[in-house]
Amino acid sequence: MRIAILSGGLNAERDVSLRSGRRVAKALRESMPEAEIIEVDLNGEFLDSLGSATGPKSFDVVLPLIHGVIGEDATLRSLLEIKGIPFVGSSAASAARSFDKGVASGLVPKGSAPKFVAFPQSFFREMGAPRILEAVIAGIELPLVVKPISGGSALGVRLCTEAQQVAPALVDAFGYGDRVMLQSAVNGTELAVTVIDIGGEITALPPVEIVPVSEVYDFDARYTAGATEFFVPSRLSSDVIKRVCDYAVTVHKSLDLRDISRTDLIVDSLGAIWFLEVNIAPGMTETSLVPQAIEAAGLSVGGVFAELVAQAVARSS
Ligand SMILES: Nc1ncnc2c1ncn2[C@@H]1O[C@H](COP(=O)(O)OP(=O)(O)O)[C@@H](O)[C@H]1O
Ligand SMILES: [Mg+2]
Numbered sequence: 001m002r003i004a005i006l007s008g009g010l011n012a013e014r015d016v017s018l019r020s021g022r023r024v025a026k027a028l029r030e031s032m033p034e035a036e037i038i039e040v041d042l043n044g045e046f047l048d049s050l051g052s053a054t055g056p057k058s059f060d061v062v063l064p065l066i067h068g069v070i071g072e073d074a075t076l077r078s079l080l081e082i083k084g085i086p087f088v089g090s091s092a093a094s095a096a097r098s099f100d101k102g103v104a105s106g107l108v109p110k111g112s113a114p115k116f117v118a119f120p121q122s123f124f125r126e127m128g129a130p131r132i133l134e135a136v137i138a139g140i141e142l143p144l145v146v147k148p149i150s151g152g153s154a155l156g157v158r159l160c161t162e163a164q165q166v167a168p169a170l171v172d173a174f175g176y177g178d179r180v181m182l183q184s185a186v187n188g189t190e191l192a193v194t195v196i197d198i199g200g201e202i203t204a205l206p207p208v209e210i211v212p213v214s215e216v217y218d219f220d221a222r223y224t225a226g227a228t229e230f231f232v233p234s235r236l237s238s239d240v241i242k243r244v245c246d247y248a249v250t251v252h253k254s255l256d257l258r259d260i261s262r263t264d265l266i267v268d269s270l271g272a273i274w275f276l277e278v279n280i281a282p283g284m285t286e287t288s289l290v291p292q293a294i295e296a297a298g299l300s301v302g303g304v305f306a307e308l309v310a311q312a313v314a315r316s317s
Contacts, residue, residue, distance in 0.1 A: 003032055003309060004059040006046065006076070008039040009066035012176060013152050016223065020065045020284035023291070027302035028063075032309065040066055040076075050083055061313050062087040063305065064281055068152045069177075072281045073099040086316035088308045090258045090280040097255050098278045099150050101181055107254050108275045109247070115140055116183035118149050121174050129167060136182050137163050143185040146170055148177035153283070154218045159185055188268035190217060191234055193248035194282070194293040195261045198307050202252055204245035205293035209234035223287055230289075232296040240271055247273050259308050262290055 005028070007021025008014055021037050028035045040046045051058035062085055070076050077092035090098065098104050105113035117136050124132055137144070146169035147157040156176035158169035166182070173180040194205040209231035212221040221227045234241055248263040255261075255278060262282035266274045282290045284301070291301050 002059045003035040003061050005035055005037045005063045006040055007065045008041055009071050011068040012155050013067040016153055016283055017065055017067045024284050024305055028305050030302045031306045057085055059085060061309055067281055086312045088259050088312045094256050095280055098280050101149050101277045104278055108251050112273055113275045114184040114186050116181050118179055118181045120179045133166055140182055140184050145183045145185045146173050147181055148173045149179040149181045151176050186266045186274040188266040190266050191244055192289040193244055193263045194290045195248050195252040197259050202249050204248045206233045206296040207244050208232045208289045208292050225287055230292055232292050240267055251278050
């Protein structure tokens with residue numbers, strides 16, 4: 001069986017994706033030694049590697065591990081779908097739903113997404129920044145979080161506790177994408193909940209509790225060993241953990257996701273669950289959350305991905 005692990009990509013998360021690709025390849029090759037890593041970069045060779053439009057398929061199955069644009073939106077997945085190449089993970093249509101945090105927020109259980117507004121850079125420019133900022137800050141109220149609506153790895157994400165922090169935060173966020181979201185900041189315990197969907201059974205793995213040493217779970221805190229403390233299982237009560245697991249399974253089903261997803265959320269001091277986002281190609285690096293959840297469940301990264309690969313092949317036949 002020819003298996004292609006696609007990693008890299010053209011955005012700020014390229015290096016993270018290359019690390020995810022190497023980690024999964026190493027684990028998967030224990031049972032599937034033929035798995036090949038294909039780096040997606042600017043030269044377009046990867047498109048050729050998928051085979052000509054009318055010729056035979058070049059791979060039996062693809063495992064997309066590209067984060068952000070191309071990998072987690074509908075781009076790559078729709079190309080694979082029209083070429084008839086089976087792949088692990090959510091369909092192009094589901095990817096489009098989850099990639100836009102505003103769209104995803106409208107599909108999760110009612111009342112669980114923090115209040116937000118979203119707009120493109122052109123609107124900001126044409127309507128005049130001061131007018132928009134005044135209206136938004138009055139409506140959302142401080143503290144608020146500014147972030148690219150389709151970002152990743154916390155790039156361009158800033159917490160604003162004062163009004164004058166919002167404009168520079170927007171400039172930063174627009175550096176990562178044309179649309180931004182200003183969202184009410186939630187205070188509480190942050191959790192990442194992995195869901196795996198194998199053989200018709202949709203199961204949440206033990207939630208990973210995230211406590212950044214420097215208070216913000218930013219890019220450095222994510223990829224520097226020791227910069228974040230993780231608790232798996234989470235220290236929250238078993239009742240809260242159960243609700244959080246059920247919630248992540250509901251998100252997976254509500255967005256019609258497939259194979260694997262990771263829901264990022266915050267549980268506040270009253271026990272309410274707040275949705276941040278759901279990832280369909282979650283990070284798989286040495287410090288990433290999903291590998292920790294897989295191990296906490298008593299499973300192995302290689303074992304889970306081997307099953308997902310086999311399931312993707314079976315889906316197409
Ligand atoms: N509304 C919010 N309230 C509090 N913290 C937030 C909020 N939105 C994001 N964050 C923080 O920023 C981080 C990144 O935000 P997230 O929406 O998950 O984007 P990314 O796709 O970059 O991971 C989160 O892990 C969390 O620590
Ligand atoms: Mg996140």
